[in-house]
Amino acid sequence: MIKTLYFFGAVFLSILLCSCDATPSGKIEQGLRSFQKFNDGVQQAAFSKNKLAPKIEDKDLTPESQFRVNDYDTHTPPSDTTENWRLFVTGLVKHPGYYSLAQIKELQKQVQNSKHVCVEGWSQNIKWGGVALWYFLDWVGADSTAKYIAVECADKYYEGYDMESARHPETLLCYEAFNKPLTLQHGAPCRIVMPTKLGYKSAKWILKLVVTNTKPGGYWEDQGYDWNAGL
Ligand SMILES: Nc1nc2c(c(=O)[nH]1)N[C@H]1C(S)=C(S)[C@@H](COP(=O)(O)O)O[C@H]1N2
Ligand SMILES: [Mo]
Numbered sequence: 001m002i003k004t005l006y007f008f009g010a011v012f013l014s015i016l017l018c019s020c021d022a023t024p025s026g027k028i029e030q031g032l033r034s035f036q037k038f039n040d041g042v043q044q045a046a047f048s049k050n051k052l053a054p055k056i057e058d059k060d061l062t063p064e065s066q067f068r069v070n071d072y073d074t075h076t077p078p079s080d081t082t083e084n085w086r087l088f089v090t091g092l093v094k095h096p097g098y099y100s101l102a103q104i105k106e107l108q109k110q111v112q113n114s115k116h117v118c119v120e121g122w123s124q125n126i127k128w129g130g131v132a133l134w135y136f137l138d139w140v141g142a143d144s145t146a147k148y149i150a151v152e153c154a155d156k157y158y159e160g161y162d163m164e165s166a167r168h169p170e171t172l173l174c175y176e177a178f179n180k181p182l183t184l185q186h187g188a189p190c191r192i193v194m195p196t197k198l199g200y201k202s203a204k205w206i207l208k209l210v211v212t213n214t215k216p217g218g219y220w221e222d223q224g225y226d227w228n229a230g231l
Contacts, residue, residue: 009181011166050139051171053195053231054115062124064178067186070118072200073187077155079205085189087173093149094141101189107131107139111179112170117204117231119220128193130168132168134152142211150216151192154205159192160227161201161217163225168197 047219060091069075080084086098099129137144151168152158165171172193174183182188187204193203212217221227 002016023087043151051196056115056125058113058127060092060125061113061127061178067126067177068118068121068122068124069185071155071204072157073155075173077153077205079154079184080186081184081188085208087190088208089142089211090208091141092146092213093211094143096140099140101175104131104136104175104190108133108229110172111176112123112172112195113167114170114193115195116195118199119225119229127178128172128174128188129179130172132169133171133173134169137167137211138175146211147197147213148211150212151203151206151212152208152210153203154207157203157219158203158216159201159203159218160221161192162196162228165194165196165201165228168194196231198226198231200225201229 042062062078083100084098087104088098108131109129111127111129113125113126113127115123119175133149137149142149144163147163149160149163151160151163161171173190174187174193175190177183177186182191187206190206191204192202192206200218218227220227221229
């Protein structure tokens with residue numbers, strides 16, 4: 001069903017692109033934008049909160065020495081990795097405020113192997129550890145009927161998630177990889193890990209989390225990449 005919709009979407013897109021010469025560019029952009037919206041709608045409908053990412057056995061983990069780093073700007077932004085770091089939580093939430101890593105680590109820990117898929121065409125299997133984001137959201141009293149979560153990062157990167165994806169059982173507020181604290185280049189002290197989505201949704205070095213009904217943008221999404229980014 002979904003594949004069929006994608007197929008028709010792709011056909012629609014090729015017709016659009018083939019008619020380049022005849023169409024003023026504004027129209028093409030409009031067409032692309034409505035295709036993107038259509039695509040988002042299909043993905044939203046396909047996303048199930050119970051559908052887990054493919055299971056990865058320990059033997060299939062990427063060797064830690066080959067753990068790849070990817071960033072739009074720098075591998076070492078001015079992220080505070082001392083105990084002074086706080087996650088600022090705000091918006092539609094009962095207990096807004098500044099949360100320390102120690103507080104986050106006190107919450108029930110979830111360790112999981114998952115595949116990280118970068119849109120550039122590579123993937124890796126990582127053992128992540130942290131607290132399930134749904135658990136953290138409940139703990140701070142986030143309004144679960146709110147539509148979106150937005151995050152902002154130390155390198156000026158930013159991301160947005162629909163609430164269902166944010167509350168997916170495998171979405172982590174992550175502070176460990178391979179049973180060790182995250183290294184700076186992989187997002188220390190704290191990042192999002194969202195195995196059901198392309199890698200650019202897994203925001204590193206997060207500083208601020210907002211619960212909101214206003215659809216947030218994302219660093220790559222605002223340059224035309226897919227907002228849902230489902231795998
Ligand atoms: N803050 C921030 N988070 C980010 C990015 C970034 O540039 N800045 N890049 C994203 C992309 S495109 C990928 S593939 C993953 C890479 O994560 P890794 O470096 O831990 O492998 O981080 C994502 N999160
Ligand atoms: Mo990526």
